[in-house]
Each structure stands twice: as C-alpha cells, then as structure tokens.
Amino acid sequence: MSERRLNEQVRIVGSGLLGASIGLGLRDHGVDVIVADVSPSAQQLAIDYGAGRAPAEGDNPGLIVVAVPPDVTARVVAAELAAYPNALVTDVASVKLGPLEQLRAMGADLSRYLGTHPMAGRERGGPIAARADLFLGRPWVLAGHDDITYKRAAAIEDMILDLGAVPIELTAETHDEAVALVSHAPQVVASLMAARLVDGPDAALGLTGQGLRDVTRIAASDPGLWVQILGANASPVAEVLRGLRDDLDAVITALDEPDAGGSRRTIAEAIAVGNTGVARIPGKHGQDRRFAQLVVMVDDRPGQLAKLLTEVGEVGVNLEDLRLEHSPGAQIGLAELAVLPEVEHKLVSELEARGWRIAAVSA
C-alpha cells in the first residue's frame, strides 16, 4: 500500500476550523474526504461548507485526521485506530506528549499513529472560518516517535505538503516545550496583563498606545479552548512562567526600593535581557534581519493608503512589514512601513518628493 493510496480517502473527525480547513484543502487535491463529528449539526455545517461528505457504509479511509479538542484527542484517536485497523491516524491537537502517553497507556497501536500540530488557525471559531489555504506557508510539526516507521509516516507528511504547510519534525516533548515558550506562556502573560485593565480608570485607558495594544492583543482568545491547551501542557508552561515570576519578583523588589544598591541594575538588566530575547525571534522569510522603519501620515479616507502603497511600489521598494497605527481623536492614520535598510533613504526621498509627510524614521 503506497502513501498515495492511503491519501485517496481521508476521514476527518471533528469539523471545527482545523478539521474543515483540512477537508477543504484536501478536496482541492481530489481527495475523497469524509467528515465526521459527534455533533450532527456541526458535521452537516462543514459538509454544506464543502469540507467533505458524510460517513457511509463501506468507507475504508487510508488516513484519518482527528481534529478535536485536546482533552478528548487520545480517546478519539484510540477509537479510530480500533475502528479502522488498516488506517494511519494522526491528530492536530496543540499539545503532543499527553495524547501520545495516553495512547501508549491504553495499549493503542502506535505503529499507525503520528501526532501533528499545524501552527495556524488563530481560534477564529468553526467551519465557517475554514479555508483551504489556512495552512499555506505555516510550520506544521510532526511529533516523531519510535513506534511508527519513517515510511509509514510519509503519507502524513504528504498531506501536510499538499496543504502548502512546512513540515517540521520534533519529538512530542520538544514540541510541547517549544509551544509552551512561544505560544502558551505568552497567552498567559497577555491575559494577565489585560486583566489589570479591568479596574483601570477610563482616563488611563484613553492614554493607551500601540505598545499595550500589542502586548494584550491575544488576550481576546477563547477561555474554553485555552483552559484545555494550558491544562494539557501544564508542566512545560508552568516552568516558563516560574522563570518569569522569579524575574518579576526581582523587578518588584527593585521597584519597592528603587534607590537601594543594585535596584537600578536589576531593572536595567531586565530590559536589556528582553532586548536579547526579542532579537532572537526570526524575521520575515525565517531570517533574523532587522528592517528600517518609517512612519508615514495618511489621511483616514478610502484609497489614501492604497495610493501610498502604489507609490511605494512605483519606487520599486518591497514592503517587509506594514502596520497602521491608531491616532485617538484624529482623522489621520500613521502607516508604519518596514523596508530593507539599503532602500530606506531612497524611499524617504521619493515619498517626500511626492508630497507624503513622514512622521518618523528609525535610527
């Protein structure tokens, strides 16, 4: 049985954003996609949306994708392994060690199971938000283990490539520690910072700038989903947070006695180490490159931002990043453009020559 054969009929269990998006994407590749959900109405919604067809007598999927919440992932994977003894089974839960250990404890056939985790989705709920190209260009982790052969796992990697994602192999432990650091702990930090705002005076909230907006943006995430993710990856997340808590205690102690010996140094080091940490985040295209930034003033009317970007394109400069800033109380937008340092000077001169007002340029 070749990998291609396995991928001819794929059964997806769970019809939320991830399950439905995988279904849409695989159907674009001519796959016979079966969508199953414990909720008949959710299943029908995903089918209506084009994610696949209902299960039928005689279904013989080569590959099964379990896309259910982390709490029930192992149980559903075990049931699918038992119900389809010839099928390869994967899941897309955002934690990987717990399900693997639970399956091992249940005595499940791990030679037919390989867990994965697409770094996409953004918790914009349900099949209605699903898109065939949700995974395009995103990392998609395969959590390798010793009970499945490389050859057998190939069908799962093929599926990931078909969906346009970038396969990355990590162990389940390494994956869980990685997402604790880059996803789960930041979620807790953003939520706890946002929680401080609940009792803040309106006058204070009115002074909010882009910094606080950025720090707290993901605090709008769904508590129901996150309690499962954090609970399922509790130990690695707690370890990251304990390190943060110890640093936080040191900063609080220093702030309580700001003029004591060593206090200023503690505070300065906290900010300086943060500089080092944030510089490690890879930039666009996976590169660790710093860009030049310029802020251009844009009238807050339809077409003005497009006009700016058209002229940036005419100058022949590619934008590496772009953000709009809010200007409370003003009918003006600030467009922050990131470009390669070597084109910054040219872009500034050309834009100024065309009458754009440039509000700030990075050093």
Added chain:
Amino acid sequence: MSERRLNEQVRIVGSGLLGASIGLGLRDHGVDVIVADVSPSAQQLAIDYGAGRAPAEGDNPGLIVVAVPPDVTARVVAAELAAYPNALVTDVASVKLGPLEQLRAMGADLSRYLGTHPMAGRERGGPIAARADLFLGRPWVLAGHDDITYKRAAAIEDMILDLGAVPIELTAETHDEAVALVSHAPQVVASLMAARLVDGPDAALGLTGQGLRDVTRIAASDPGLWVQILGANASPVAEVLRGLRDDLDAVITALDEPDAGGSRRTIAEAIAVGNTGVARIPGKHGQDRRFAQLVVMVDDRPGQLAKLLTEVGEVGVNLEDLRLEHSPGAQIGLAELAVLPEVEHKLVSELEARGWRIAAVSA
C-alpha cells in the same frame, strides 16, 4: 503679558527626539525657538536639523520646555525657573509626580511651572528622528496642580494645540498611575516574556507566530531610558506588577496540579478576565468598537499590497486597521484587514470576484 506673547520666543532645553520635534513644530508656527543642550554637539545637531537657534545674549523666552531625561528633569526645571524669572516652564518627562514633588521640596516657584507628557515619541532616539508632526493626533497630558493659575497655564495648552496634539488634563498622581498601567507595566511584562527566549532552542523560536511577536515587540526598547522611567515611577508600576504577580502565582499553582479541584476554573478565569480587560482598550478614533477581520493572501512582490488596497478603495470600503503577517519560509504575505462589520460581506464578495484569495474571515 498675554499667552501669545509668552509663545513668541520659546526656549527648549534638551535636544533629543521630543525637544527637537517640539522645536521643528513651533518653528512651523513662526516661533523664535532657542535650543539648549548640555552637550554642545547634540545642540548643534538639533540646530543643523532646523529645530531652532543657539542661545544668545538678551534671550527672553516667555515659555521654556524642558525635554531631558526623567532623572534630571526637576533639577533642570528649577534652574530654568531661577534663570528666567518671567518665564513659564514646562517639561515633557514621562513621569509627573516625582519632578513636581522635587520642585516643591526645592522651593521652586510652582506658579510658573506645569509639567506635561506627550504620548508620542516611541524612543526612536535623537534629533535625527525628530519631526514637526510627531505629536499630531496624540494625547498630551497636562499635569494640573494648585499652584499655577488656569490663565497662566494657557500658553502651554496653546503650544500643545499648535503641535496638533490633544490636551488631556490629569493630576500628576493620576497620570503616573495611568502610564504605570498602560505603558510602564506592559513594558516590564514584554521584556520579561522576551527574556524567556534567550535560552530557547532554535526549533522553538522557529515556531513563533504573530502572538509572541506582538507580546514582545516593545521588548526592543532602550534599557537606559527605561531604567529611568521605571525608577521614577516605581511605586505605581510595582503596584500593577504585584497584582499581576499574584494572578501569575495562582495560575502556576493551578498548572502544577491541573487536575486538582478548582485548577481548571482558575485558568479559565485568568483567560476570561483578560478578555474583559482587553475589550476596554479604546479602538480607532477613541471608540470602543469591534471590527470585522479578514485575511487576504498577497504575493510577496512590490505593488501587490498596493493593488489590493487600491481595489479595497475602489469598492469604497475604508480600512480601520491593516497588518501584514509573516509567513516563515513562504513567499506569500497575509494582509489582515479590519473593516466595519456592515461592509465585510460586500468586501469579501468584491475581492473574491476580483480574484483575491481570502484566507480567513472572523466569525
């Protein structure tokens, strides 16, 4: 002496980003601007840049703006009050209570002093980054106190209005508590989260998504400046951080025993309270409005984003916010557009009709 007279000659002490930007902005209004800096080379750079002229015999400024680091603000303000007994003096330091109390302790003439704080600047260092329109549409706090009359302070409010900013009157205490909440504590939180990344494995950093990028963006700020700001506003910042630390301890305890009674509830409540907090941040134009979001796929070539935005403009839709997302490893960009909910459906249909691929739409 009318307010206009006071504003005819303005002396700016300190030629960094804020001082030089104020100078440039006031010169646009025909003001005779004097730039003074303890560093002769910094002073000359700001003058070369057009921020004003050098001090001269017979200078008689009606208004003096002290734009020096927080640590030395009170000392410089006191010296200016003494040197120019007819002048009104303000400062632009990002903390307000400390300088006011220090001036009172020094016996300075507070009937001629009113501290202010423009919520702008972004710590892009030096006069080279200065712009006359840096303050356009930004809140600018006046820290009112009982020793200066309303009438006398009017010249400062006029200057703020001339620079295009939005004057907001708060007491020094209220200001410092407000910026502790919306600016200083978020800086510490971002820095401490970023500090966790210093020892993170490359594989983990490679999974970084937009969430971590946002949470840690301001962690790139200057330690030298922030140690002064945090030291000068230590008590209000420590109070915000203590609340966060207590919540963090509760979450860590819950994560240490995720299956214990109450643990899931503690975690869910932390995320849910964060939802409530982030929803309090005012949206664009100071309104607390939620926008519809859609994510459009854009080829990573010059002109493509402009083409998208031109067509958004042709459809007649105004963008409320726009962000580009990084797609590690892919030559594709994801443009996240925020629009009024009532135009979302129309925009999606029109863009799809024009061949754009829409990767995700908010629920």
